[in-house]
Amino acid sequence: MASHEPTAAVIAADLAGMRSQTFGLARRAGLDPHLHALAPRGIWRHVPAAWWPAPLRAVMPLGLGPDYRDHPVISIGGSGGAVGAALRRQGARVIQVQNPRLSPARFDLVIANRHDRISGPNVVLTRTALHGVTPALLDQARREWTPLLAHLPRPLVAVLVGGGNGRFRLGRAEGAVLATQLDAMMRRDRVGIALTPSRRTDPAVCGELQRALAGPDAWIWDQTGPNPYMGLLACADAIVVTVDSVSMISEAVATSAPVMVASLPGRSRRIGHFLRDLTQAGRIRPFAGRLETWPVTPLDDTVMAAEAVRHYLGLAAAV
Secondary structure (H helix, E strand, O other): OOOOOOEEEEEEOOOHHHHHHHHHHHHHOOOEEEEEEOOEOHHHHHOOHHHOOOHHHHEOOOOOOOOHHHOOEEEEHHHHHHHHHHHHHOOOOEEEEOOOOOOHHHOOEEEEEHHHOOOOOOEEEEOOOOOOOOHHHHHHHHHHHOHHHOOOOOOEEEEEEOOOOOOEOOOHHHHHHHHHHHHHHHHHOOOEEEEEEOOOOOHHHHHHHHHHOOOOOEEEOOOOOOOOHHHHHHHOOEEEEEOOOHHHHHHHOOOOOOEEEEOOOEOOHHHHHHHHHHHHOOOEEEOOOOOOOOOOOOOOOHHHHHHHHHHHHOOOOOO
16 A cells, blocks of 8 residues: 655665665654665775765765655765765755764764764754654564563563673673673562574673573574564563663653663773763663663653754644
């Protein structure tokens, strides 16, 4: 069935995190997103996007079609920002997600995190990354996954495991530490554990977790069959998430569960600012190997960002 929502062209690398943020924003603003995958070509793959003299020639053809000026464009990140700014010079209406590492004045609207430390009259700052985790999706996932997780003890702790990156380390040794903490929580606090690794999780880390959490009170997704991620968010009484992923933490705090963040070796100034904002909001606490619960309410700044997009496009406010 054809969508009756206005179309939005999404200029992004074909990565799960990029799609989650741009598609989540678009859909919650009442737009029908279509990905035009961003793929730099030749030497430009090795050159920062801000240095591209002709961004539209530095990437593979985007396939936008001749009517792209009739629809909003949503770009994301530094590479997407370079292309988005070039499209705006040609008359497109461009909404940029994340710090473009260019002047915000080169876009119609910029939606960035507070920890990006940018400002301007057309800049909207959020505490969390953008995403598509809505109450309706959580309700649907809860109905689907509650029977599948019913064999686990309550309270149920969902564990979201990321992976090492340029800022934090998560290899076998760090996986063993996390596994020991989770096993201690399971035994001392008599909780059930439902754990999902991500695409970035080192297989050696998965092995450590599987060895430590073997038994009837824990379930670890083997990355076959339906992805349980949304179901774990929906069904959890509490959530543990590794510190490396702003996106996973942002999606976790959009639920009604208290969120504990598992530390890893490494540091990031930007993620440090992000965590401080959520700590001050009472939404997260450090994970210390024990279950902690406290009163929380969902925190989701994607709602505010989507309303800013609707206002800019002249669309009626969402009901």
